[in-house]
Amino acid sequence: MKILVVEDDDLISDAIVEYLSDQHYAVEAAYDGQSAWDLLEVFTYDLIVLDVMLPKMDGIVLCRKLRNKGMDIPILMLTARDTLENKIEGLDAGADDYLVKPFELEELSARIRALFRRGGSTTAPILTWEKLSLNPSTCEVFYQDKELALSPKEYKLLEFFLRNGRRVFSRAQILEHLWSFEQVPEEATVKAHIRGLRQKLESVGAPSNLIETVYGLGYRLGEEP
Amino acid sequence: MKILVVEDDDLISDAIVEYLSDQHYAVEAAYDGQSAWDLLEVFTYDLIVLDVMLPKMDGIVLCRKLRNKGMDIPILMLTARDTLENKIEGLDAGADDYLVKPFELEELSARIRALFRRGGSTTAPILTWEKLSLNPSTCEVFYQDKELALSPKEYKLLEFFLRNGRRVFSRAQILEHLWSFEQVPEEATVKAHIRGLRQKLESVGAPSNLIETVYGLGYRLGEEP
DNA sequence: CTTCTACTACCAAAATTTTCATATTCTACC
DNA sequence: GGTAGAATATGAAAATTTTGGTAGTAGAAG
Incomplete structure (x- = not known):
């Protein structure tokens, strides 16, 4: 939420x-x-x-x-x-x-x-995208039936994308949203986490474009072919 | 209760x-x-x-x-x-x-x-999780058939988890729920009680992940492998 | 007075986050 | 098409954070 x-x-x-x-x-x-x-x-x-x-x-x-x-x-x-x-x-x-x-x-x-x-009875608190689902209360993430063990930053990154549909975010935007003002690291950090997330996603069989790069603009959730 | x-x-x-x-x-x-x-x-x-x-x-x-x-x-x-x-x-x-x-x-x-x-016959007042069961009216806790002797804080901690399914709670949240406003101790205290609880659980043969840590986020009840 | 419990402090180990150097890919333009 | 220049991916090491274990003190309960 x-x-x-x-x-x-x-x-x-x-x-x-x-x-x-x-x-x-x-x-x-x-x-x-x-x-x-x-x-x-x-x-x-x-x-x-x-x-x-x-x-x-x-x-x-x-x-x-x-x-x-x-x-x-x-x-x-x-x-x-x-x-x-x-x-x-x-x-x-x-x-x-x-x-x-x-x-x-x-x-x-x-x-x-x-x-x-x-207003809650209708809204499911579980976020989904394609075969991906994320439960914010238990902090569990599944791709199909396989559970993913994500690090806190990877988890928040994925949650951020899942909450924002198919919008494209630049690395700068991602930094602004997921890090607090005091300690904003380099953009390379975002790259590293994107990478970690992609690796873990691929390790359970997710398509490599699930987190898609939009050259020159940023990243977004990708659709199944 | x-x-x-x-x-x-x-x-x-x-x-x-x-x-x-x-x-x-x-x-x-x-x-x-x-x-x-x-x-x-x-x-x-x-x-x-x-x-x-x-x-x-x-x-x-x-x-x-x-x-x-x-x-x-x-x-x-x-x-x-x-x-x-x-x-x-x-x-x-x-x-x-x-x-x-x-x-x-x-x-x-x-x-x-x-x-x-x-109303007692219909409602089951006994909380359970995997092989763990806790009877709030008698304050007895069993793992399979073995009884656990928990300290009051350990008992309340376990009861809190048992009442909240698989939700993840940060140490700050645990402090808020189990301690009264007047005397909220350090987060280290929660660590100590988590440890005590785990030790007693393991001493009767429970798996070590029964109380699971979610790195950077908190603790939750863990599922049997 | 003794025993148990709750709390705190400290250190080592583990995991994660961050950075940096290097390779690869992409786009635009010739 | 081919290529320069920018953007992104990759890999690995350094820095930081988080956690688990030990120990010790204070205080309450019996």
Whole structure:
């Protein structure tokens, strides 16, 4: 499951991102309304944690814009004060739930799970592509019936592709999404992991183009011939 | 067995939680109706001790909502006064039993046991995995026919895994689930308990991968080769 | 007072991640 | 077609992270 955290306070944002990452969610952060909007136009998320007070575009406006666009992704609003008008405003704008700062991370997590569950009966949490399947809760990956033993980075890399369909990602993009700001390595690292992943995939009989290179642009999931 | 205690009076709640914990139940507390609802949507409990008077959503409403949702978990209602209308209202809402404050903790415990027995024939309270079985009511753990003598923390750790199938948990997550907020120790502690558990498991012939490490991600129950 | 348990610290081993040097492949242009 | 130049693949070594084991202290329980 992929979550976008939109919160301008670094301390709070980092705390949320770290906590949710520990729970094996794929988490990304945006620090103002405009860049959140940009991300949401390009990527697919399963849930948004959205602060109300934001630079450039506040959470209420962003929420309304998303709903007007027909996006029904679950939105969990964060706000500094628990006034009735705040609450009404947030829920009217289309938020699904509402949490008042300061809050316990555990409560945030519980509400996130509740939101997933609410719309959850239809959505299968298992990601698949061709004969490949990945179960995020058990961290198991199968090709047909054979289990793959992936390293953490290989696992996250594959999960990233699986969550983004057939989109092409450059090595720079992959670095941005899978590594945290503090320690971003060289692009050669991505090459190495792509290689590891391909090797392990081929060792269980997957076609070599399952992770396809698009010359000059990057990598993407490939279709069976 | 896992019990949720929903009671807004700290003194009463703490007393109940402590008493039931002493009886080896896994107990969690909620202090208003809404958060109880959230917890119930996410976690699995075997019984609810539910106060009628609650902030945000009273016990009657919560009880009715649960039953409407098709949850048939046993509910033991607590109320301040023994009026007939209270009683009728509670049982109509779907409560299984009824206790009037003030009450003796011993009586509460007796009624809980009675409720467990009532629905007991259908539900299997014994948790199992491969050749491992854990009886939460007696706190006995067996591997095949051999009994394991576990320390309390080791026991809770194993019970936690057994209740969550094959999910992967990081050490941070394990800390959050098995320790209370006040005193969360270092992650090294989890390592120590994992080790203790593995040693005792191996000493009765269990395979070493029964508690499996997923490098960089955490631990989970492992499958027999 | 003794015994058991929980917690922490430290080190060695294992696994993974990263980097670098080199070979191969691809594209565009002549 | 053939070739220069860029991009990617490959292989292996270095650096880092993660984990398992030992030991020792503090504190609670009996």
